[in-house]
Amino acid sequence: MLANLVTADLTLLERSSWIAGLLGVLVAAYSLLIGSRGIKSTLEPEETxxxxxxxxxxxxxxxxxxxxxxxxxxxxxxxxxxxxxxxxxxxxxxxxxxxxxxxxxxxxxxxxxxxxxxxxxxxxxxxxxxxxxxxxxxxxxxxxxxxWSEEVVAAERSYRRAASAGDLHALFDLAGLLMKRGDIEEAEALYRQAVDAGDVAAVYSLALLLARQGRDEEAEALYRRAIEIGDVAAPYNLANLLDEQGRDEEAEALYRRAIDAGDVSALNSLANLLARQGRDEEAEALYRRAIDAGRVPALYSLAVLLARQGRDEEAEALYRRAIKAGDVAAPYNLANLLARQGRDEEAEALYRRAIKAGRVPALNSLANLLARQGRDEEAEALYRRAIDAGHVPALNNLANLLGEGADAVDGNGDSNWR
Incomplete structure (x- = not known):
């Protein structure tokens, strides 16, 4: 109706200026309506x-x-x-x-x-x-x-001038900027210079840099030094390092220390560790604490835990909350859950969403679903895309579809902890 008003008789506008004003208001309102998502315009767009x-x-x-x-x-x-x-x-x-x-x-x-x-x-x-x-x-x-790029260039110039004049804070800030930008060698040299000059924060930052390079032994020593100095972030990061090495007992103690100091990130990480050990009840409690503290990754992790326990209804609700919060892995896992329940139409839509987000295993899983429905041509195309992307289980599944292999397998299952 508003679209018709846009093409109203121009002679009427000439006779009545107040009607022209009213029409302008209506056109503006219509423009706002078509600018909102989900409402299509009947007018020609400015661009094709x-x-x-x-x-x-x-x-x-x-x-x-x-x-x-x-x-x-x-x-x-x-x-x-x-x-x-x-x-x-x-x-x-x-x-x-x-x-x-x-x-x-x-x-x-x-x-x-x-x-x-x-x-x-x-x-x-x-x-x-x-x-x-x-x-x-x-x-x-x-x-x-x-x-951001323009601001960084200006900041680097400023930091270098101040650091050359002996400003220790500028030296630390320059090292941080270079580390983020990927100039690791110079950043390390500047952090070591700051550490030697007595900058306490540089001890922790240098540990982070070394850990990212896989220089775990050096990083661990510096994290422990930072903890002794009183750095509140060091226990959590050292716990992560030890967790990755399988030193669960030491990592658990440090995660708990970080939690006691108010680090909510440690709630989810400790829950992941406990879940891997099969200590599901403790893990669930920590995940729920993390969710209450606003940690979005815990929505996904708790959903995985509950799905593994067969608590599908609760898991589905959490996956949907995670999706709404922008979690990119949740659509794939929810699709797996729905596929197991025979809810193929919903599962297919979520697999396709995961594929668009770049999730390679979803190619294989969707192909399995389509193959079960007898949609062999579509399934074959997806298996081939998965193979091209390096997903090994799709090789057997394609062979099976063509009558040359064993039973179809996912070869991936749900993604686990974060």
Missing amino acids: REQVAIRLIRAFASIEKLALKIHGRDTERSPQTSRAISLRQVRKIMLEMGVWGDADIISFDIAVRARNAVVHGDIEGIDSLDLRYAAEKAQQLLSKVER
């Missing part, structure tokens, strides 16, 4: 779908280029694409370096799904408003990266 898609792809190309420039020294070429950096790596870099916040990461994941659809030739399968929304979000994310 192809133009919006190009804008989306260009924004991502610029983001990837800047991410590689920012963190290029610590980034490996993506094994599954010809690109020098994968979108998963971009996501990790921007989050770790503080360029994007949690809300930005959710926007990025949404935009990635639209970008992947465009790249795979499925532009017509995207709602036009969703496509435009993704392009706008990608452009906003690019703008943030550009601003």
